[in-house]
Amino acid sequence: MSSVKKRPNGKWRARYRDDAGKEHARHFERKIDAQKWLDQVTASVVTGQYVDPTAGRVTFTDYFEQWAARQVWVDGTEKAMRLAARSATFADLELRKIRPTHVEQWVKVMKDGDPRRENSRKLAPGTIHTRVNNVRAVLRAAVRDKMIASDPSEDVTLPRRRKAEAAMQLPTTKQVGALLAAADDTFGVFVALCAFAGLRLGEAAAVRVGDVDFLRKRLTISRQVQRATKGQVEIRAPKYGSERTVFLAPELVTALSAHVGRLDGAGPDRWLFNGENGNPPHQNTVGYWWRKTLRDAGQTGIRLHDLRHHFASGLIAAGCDVVTVQRALGHASATTTLNTYSHLWPSAEDRTRQAAAGLMAGALKAADQVRTAVGE
Known part of the structure; x- marks a missing residue:
């Protein structure tokens, strides 16, 4: 149920009731603005993207504890997740107040060290990526739980990691x-x-x-x-x-x-x-x-x-395919193997040269045999 009505003070009040029967209202100077806001709310309800404006008042830390209690983790995963959550500089903020700028600030602190702390450790790009991904899992869970409308860590720029061929x-x-x-x-x-x-x-x-x-x-x-x-x-x-x-x-x-x-x-x-x-x-x-x-x-x-x-x-040089190498190393997927070792597999140019070399070697050998037969 929703409506737009003019108030005695001349303003327009748009209101609606959510699925729980709770009324929400906002006041606008113009009727068109009130109707526009109401249409946006209605659209979000229809598409399943509606988030109660009063949701998200729990802090990131408190929500993390509630969410973590429901997860099925091995000890190592739990330690990594808790380390990432504790390191977030916005851990004490309410979920609804976390903005991309807060995430960007956290990334900056991890990269350059915390200026407020003496001898603050600077983290490697790979470590920063891991921590942000762990915290992102929490924020995405909050989106699924309708605590916040969107993930504030989305599209935040992270430090570049070295290419596998350079770092290995x-x-x-x-x-x-x-x-x-x-x-x-x-x-x-x-x-x-x-x-x-x-x-x-x-x-x-x-x-x-x-x-x-x-x-x-x-x-x-x-x-x-x-x-x-x-x-x-x-x-x-x-x-x-x-x-x-x-x-x-x-x-x-x-x-x-x-x-x-x-x-x-x-x-x-x-x-x-x-x-x-x-x-x-x-x-x-x-x-x-x-x-x-x-x-x-x-x-x-x-x-x-x-x-x-x-x-x-050595396996790759011997001609083993991706799946064979994946299984030998115990990677969870062939994607992991390719992300790590793709630069070691022969390229199309390498295979073309090798094939051409084989063709040429065969032809030269045949030519030598012909010359020998003619000489005799």
Whole structure:
């Protein structure tokens, strides 16, 4: 129910009742403006975009807590979401008062540091993108809940991230060989799992002896080590979509077999690598081993995760397609694989040159055979 009526003071009152029966009204100097406002409200109701003007009075933080309580998250996701929500400079504002300028200001603070805080840390573009996306999920939920009409983070400009080909460090075969030579027998196997099976640090640390099928040359990835608070070790499922079977090179199977033979008691439930108190190693322990190996190998600027890129580049160079690489690395989708490694696949120009080179080589070989036959 809606109407436009002239008031005794000469102004025009437009009013309507929402689905809950609550009346809303505004006053205008001109009838045409009152009718225009009422038409806009009616259109929003018809299209399902109507938002109660009194909604959105809850702060971002309070709404986040209500929304978070309904989400099905693993611990890592929850920690990341809460970190992003706490960092938002508009966290104490009511949802209805948050504007794109508030989001832009937050992005600026993350990029340049907070001038109000001494030694405020500047965040990398990738970290900023992640935090904004996490907060955006909250704001979009508020839109779906009809708390606000639109997402104020929409179209906010974020810092540019480096292109994958510029940011990625690909260790050479010589560098990987130097690392293997410098590592002790145990950590050498850890390095090999990352470089020749593409395991992440946490995945390699969480391998049990029973995960290795020596006869079929396969390795099952079904868990990862996640460092918890106070240096404790937490074992959880791998990243979403990362459960997989990795097909191992015979040489890697041989190295794993020799390593298991050196273990004291090698039942199927035994960790392949030892940490503290009967646990597998966590990030700090592996980091120490890695830094020592880098130093002994005379290498700098290489991260352990770069060995995973080394593995991916080898698969691509060998002619593996996107889906094969995706499954080997445990990416959730082929899109992730392409976003990360598309620059490593041969371009159309590369394939054209290679095909032309093959044609020309065949023709030149035939010409040589003809010349030889004529000479005889």
